[in-house]
Amino acid sequence: MAATQDTVDRIAEVSGAYKYGFVTDIESDKAPKGLNEDIIRFISAKKAEPEWMLAWRLKAYRHWLTMTEPSWQKVVYPPIDYQDAYYYAAPKSDDDRPKSLDEVDPELLRTYEKLGIPLKEQEMLAGVAVDAVFDSVSVATTYKKKLEQMGVIFCPISEAAQRFPELVQKYLGSVVPYSDNFFATLNSAVFTDGSFVYVPKGLRCPMELSTYFRINEQNTGQFERTLIIADEGSYVSYLEGCTAPQRDDNQLHAAVVELVAMDDAEIKYSTVQNWYPGDETGKGGIYNFVTKRGACRGRNSKIMWTQVETGSAVTWKYPSCILQGDNSSGEFYSVAITNNAQQADTGTKMIHIGKNTRSRIISKGISAGRADQTYRGLVKVMPKATGARNFTQCDSLLIGDRCGAHTVPYIENRCPSAQVEHEATTSRISEDQLFYCLQRGIPEEDAVALIVNGFCKEVLQTLPMEFAVEAQKLVGISLEGSVG
Amino acid sequence: MALLDIKELHATIDEDDGAKAILKGIDLTIRPGEVHAVMGPNGAGKSTLSNVIAGRPGYTVTQGSVTYDGADLLEMEADERARAGLFLAFQYPVEIPGVATATFLKTAINARRKAAGEPEIEALDFLKLMKSTSKRLGVPEDMLKRPVNVGFSGGEKKRVEVLQMAMLEPRLCVLDETDSGLDIDALKVVADGVNALRAPDRGMLVITHYQRLLDYIVPDVVHVLADGRIVKTGDKTLAQELEAKGYAEFTGAAA
Ligand SMILES: Nc1ncnc2c1ncn2[C@@H]1O[C@H](COP(=O)(O)OP(=O)(O)OP(=O)(O)O)[C@@H](O)[C@H]1O
Numbered sequence: 197m198a199a200t201q202d203t204v205d206r207i208a209e210v211s212g213a214y215k216y217g218f219v220t221d222i223e224s225d226k227a228p229k230g231l232n233e234d235i236i237r238f239i240s241a242k243k244a245e246p247e248w249m250l251a252w253r254l255k256a257y258r259h260w261l262t263m264t265e266p267s268w269q270k271v272v273y274p275p276i277d278y279q280d281a282y283y284y285a286a287p288k289s290d291d292d293r294p295k296s297l298d299e300v301d302p303e304l305l306r307t308y309e310k311l312g313i314p315l316k317e318q319e320m321l322a323g324v325a326v327d328a329v330f331d332s333v334s335v336a337t338t339y340k341k342k343l344e345q346m347g348v349i350f351c352p353i354s355e356a357a358q359r360f361p362e363l364v365q366k367y368l369g370s371v372v373p374y375s376d377n378f379f380a381t382l383n384s385a386v387f388t389d390g391s392f393v394y395v396p397k398g399l400r401c402p403m404e405l406s407t408y409f410r411i412n413e414q415n416t417g418q419f420e421r422t423l424i425i426a427d428e429g430s431y432v433s434y435l436e437g438c439t440a441p442q443r444d445d446n447q448l449h450a451a452v453v454e455l456v457a458m459d460d461a462e463i464k465y466s467t468v469q470n471w472y473p474g475d476e477t478g479k480g481g482i483y484n485f486v487t488k489r490g491a492c493r494g495r496n497s498k499i500m501w502t503q504v505e506t507g508s509a510v511t512w513k514y515p516s517c518i519l520q521g522d523n524s525s526g527e528f529y530s531v532a533i534t535n536n537a538q539q540a541d542t543g544t545k546m547i548h549i550g551k552n553t554r555s556r557i558i559s560k561g562i563s564a565g566r567a568d569q570t571y572r573g574l575v576k577v578m579p580k581a582t583g584a585r586n587f588t589q590c591d592s593l594l595i596g597d598r599c600g601a602h603t604v605p606y607i608e609n610r611c612p613s614a615q616v617e618h619e620a621t622t623s624r625i626s627e628d629q630l631f632y633c634l635q636r637g638i639p640e641e642d643a644v645a646l647i648v649n650g651f652c653k654e655v656l657q658t659l660p661m662e663f664a665v666e667a668q669k670l671v672g673i674s675l676e677g678s679v680g
Numbered sequence: 681m682a683l684l685d686i687k688e689l690h691a692t693i694d695e696d697d698g699a700k701a702i703l704k705g706i707d708l709t710i711r712p713g714e715v716h717a718v719m720g721p722n723g724a725g726k727s728t729l730s731n732v733i734a735g736r737p738g739y740t741v742t743q744g745s746v747t748y749d750g751a752d753l754l755e756m757e758a759d760e761r762a763r764a765g766l767f768l769a770f771q772y773p774v775e776i777p778g779v780a781t782a783t784f785l786k787t788a789i790n791a792r793r794k795a796a797g798e799p800e801i802e803a804l805d806f807l808k809l810m811k812s813t814s815k816r817l818g819v820p821e822d823m824l825k826r827p828v829n830v831g832f833s834g835g836e837k838k839r840v841e842v843l844q845m846a847m848l849e850p851r852l853c854v855l856d857e858t859d860s861g862l863d864i865d866a867l868k869v870v871a872d873g874v875n876a877l878r879a880p881d882r883g884m885l886v887i888t889h890y891q892r893l894l895d896y897i898v899p900d901v902v903h904v905l906a907d908g909r910i911v912k913t914g915d916k917t918l919a920q921e922l923e924a925k926g927y928a929e930f931t932g933a934a935a
């Protein structure tokens with residue numbers, strides 16, 4: 197969130213001084229624990245959804261009942277009891293929240309400080325009672341108004357379902373079908389909210405769209421659903437997440453993100469995710485099981501995923517591109533950092549269907565402590581994808597000797613004229629590099645941060661400026677205590 | 681007070697099958713303003729001496745003391761020593777992929793400032809400093825945008841070492857074979873750069889194999905290091921003598 201402070205400031209400049217306001221209390225009931233059709237009906241009713249959407253959710257739920265949780269990924273976690281969770285809860289009432297930062301875990305505050313997050317934002321991130329907190333609503337409203345004037349739709353998906361039902365119905369589940377995989381299917385049944393974006397034909401959206409500006413988004417973290425459509429010749433850059441560690445009462449997070457790019461359209465989707473990784477043993481950390489997929493439906497369309505993953509106890513995530521349109525291209529840039537007891541199984545899938553489709557994968561994995569990390573990538577070239585090309589570069593950096601890194605590339609090339617290239621390296625921070633930095637007066641932790649940032653540079657530089665600067669700091673902070 | 685005072689220094693290199701004695705009793709005193717040259721055959725322990733002074737891991741001091749500006753140097757961490765003004769120009773500078781040389785230098789400068797309780801250097805001031813220093817040392821500015829030492833030629837690496845030294849303004853400069861790898865013109869430029877840093881409160885320890893460097897950087901004292909000991913100390917004429925006669929006399933004595 198702090199990453200977008202610049203944007204906030206910029207918009208505040210445009211719209212005059214910040215206004216302070218109070219958010220209305222959206223007190224509402226909590227559905228009982230457990231998962232069944234009634235709960236799904238309850239969620240759908242709460243969101244005043246159209247009939248078809250409830251039907252879609254129920255279809256997903258019934259399918260989910262027939263599925264078993266995947267176990268092929270290289271992560272280990274205790275079994276999740278899906279009946280022992282809440283699937284709908286109203287935003288927390290102020291009574292349950294800390295009244296001020298004095299009541300917040302000092303460890304968390306220290307990290308905020310290191311990231312240089314302003315006090316007011318710290319309060320917001322730490323979930324201090326809203327009436328004590330700076331209110332972004334007025335800024336966000338101005339921002340949304342500007343977007344609307346240009347014809348860009350950017351709103352909670354629940355709102356979109358009411359205001360633009362035909363758009364939502366046309367595209368929801370068109371990239372990640374309700375039956376896709378265990379977690380995506382669960383999400384389809386019970387998702388509570390998320391973003392909806394539509395960029396009209398020919399428009400280059402001049403502003404970065406950021407989750408920061410979505411109003412009333414508290415408590416959507418668990419089963420978030422995002423749908424972004426870039427119509428012909430349009431461009432949009434979307435930012436998700438924030439560098440500050442986020443805590444959540446819900447341990448399981450199963451989000452779905454669907455992107456659709458039409459002819460000559462381009463979508464750039466950047467994520468900086470720093471969910472609470474748990475304590476040093478991983479206790480209390482978040483399980484992040486995400487399905488992210490983009491369809492390059494049109495000719496010359498382009499989708500670019502950039503992710504910086506430093507949080508969560510367990511991450512399972514493969515942002516992918518389906519390259520349907522001729523000459524379309526998909527790119528995946530990833531930095532994943534695991535420290536202490538964190539586990540991550542992440543990578544991408546590039547499915548080449550159209551002619552002359554291109555894909556590029558740059559993955560930088562950093563493991564420290566006892567952490568374990570796997571890059572799992574699939575490059576699939578269908579018979580008709582003549583002239584398709586892929587380049588994959590997969591680098592792992594190990595810090596210490598108790599961590600692990602694994603690379604699992606799957607290549608399925610069914611087209612003789614296609615070119616698929618894969619390069620992989622594994623290295624360690626060398627003593628010589630460390631000493632060289634120390635000899636210049638750079639303390640050890642800063643030296644590690646510097647070296648690791650250098651290692652990730654190719655990926656970090658694809659992030660929007662304001663995000664990149666914060667992500668660099670985050671890289672350092674995530675590795676604190678990993679040497680010496 | 682001496683800037684650097686080494687007494688009876690013995691040090692070993694940690695090896696898998698035990699420790700190997702390299703430094704076998706070094707005595708060396710550098711006062712502010714002095715330039716000392718150390719010469720000696722390959723494998724004599726010159727780099728080891730500079731590494732031990734700089735606090736590189738992998739060595740164990742088994743005997744003796746090193747005092748820097750009145751403080752027990754051996755008690756300080758490598759980065760503390762550096763921030764206290766000790767600079768080592770590496771015989772083999774290390775590559776750091778992805779980290780621009782300019783960024784690296786700025787980080788180093790700010791680390792010092794932070795430790796001294798000063799604010800970070802202004803971007804503009806840093807740029808000016810970098811411009812003037814790189815011009816003086818004949819380093820193209822574009823090179824500082826490249827990652828630290830990555831793809832630099834042998835000579836370029838050495839130049840950039842001296843550039844770093846000039847920008848960090850140390851009190852004790854240790855140059856380990858900074859002349860090797862430099863062409864004749866570069867040698868002169870680099871020597872000029874080093875000479876520009878000669879100052880009444882700054883000391884230098886210049887390790888070299890060649891008299892030629894010492895024609896440019898004229899030392900106050902010349903030492904011969906052989907088999908872990910300083911076997912002879914003299915003035916600049918000692919270097920000329922060595923150039924003519926080689927080390928046979930000392931290696932024979934040491935054997
Ligand atoms: N890491 C190491 N492991 C084992 N022996 C080492 C190691 N580093 C240095 N040595 C040995 O220590 C001795 C001294 O080495 P040092 O590098 O200090 O010599 P030098 O005087 O700098 O030589 P040169 O003039 O070739 O640079 C040599 O015999 C060398 O082989």
Ligand SMILES: [Mg+2]
Pocket residue numbers: 726727728771856857
């Ligand atoms: Mg040497």
